[in-house]
Amino acid sequence: MTDPTTPTPPPVPERSAAEAAEAAATGTHSEGIAGVDDTGVPRLVGDLDDIGRGFLSALFDLSFTRFITRRLASIFYLVGLVAIGISFVAAFVGGIVSGIGALWWNPGGGIALIVSTVVVAPILAFLAVVVLRFVIEAGVALVAIAENTERTAANTKR
Incomplete structure (x- = not known):
């Protein structure tokens, strides 16, 4: 023993x-x-050997055997963050300026607009970042599932 x-x-x-x-x-x-x-x-x-292949050849792969989603996910996320940031700044500045302008003819409404802009705009920007991240992660996870399923099918004996 x-x-x-x-x-x-x-x-x-x-x-x-x-x-x-x-x-x-x-x-x-x-x-x-x-x-x-x-x-x-x-x-x-196989797939690891294809890493050195060019992005354009994968982009114009008409048989869709290679996915480009993982390569582009970080770029889409960065572009989405920039768009959300620009939208946040525009909404924030626009809300403050509108609130200040409204103070002259309706002081209560102007103060409410300024306060709601300061509270609501950051919350909406944060939720937009969360939704963007969820959508991109779902796309990448779907591609990962497809790649793993393809690899499993290739290695399964028939």
Whole structure:
């Protein structure tokens, strides 16, 4: 009976790093492994290999086998934040200026407009940022699900 406190050693590779490097150099490596460096670690092919491909080739991929959503998500988020920021500043300044203008003919209404602008505009801007983040995360999650499903289907034996 073995001692449960003794850790099990990690599995030993099927061949040494030198043998794997020699097989990679001569082109006799296993199918599905594009190459092996001198450490014996296989280099992955497929989606990770496509990282070096250009953005334009992925953009004009008419078969829609490559997704660009993850690449563009941060850009969409940044553009959305800038748009929300500009809208917030415009609404805030416009509300304050309108409130000050209304003070001359309706002091109570002018004060109410200024106070409501100071309270409501930041809350709406914050909610807009939250909704923007939710929408972009939902799109990225949907693409991640599609990519993982495709990978699972490719690795499932039929």
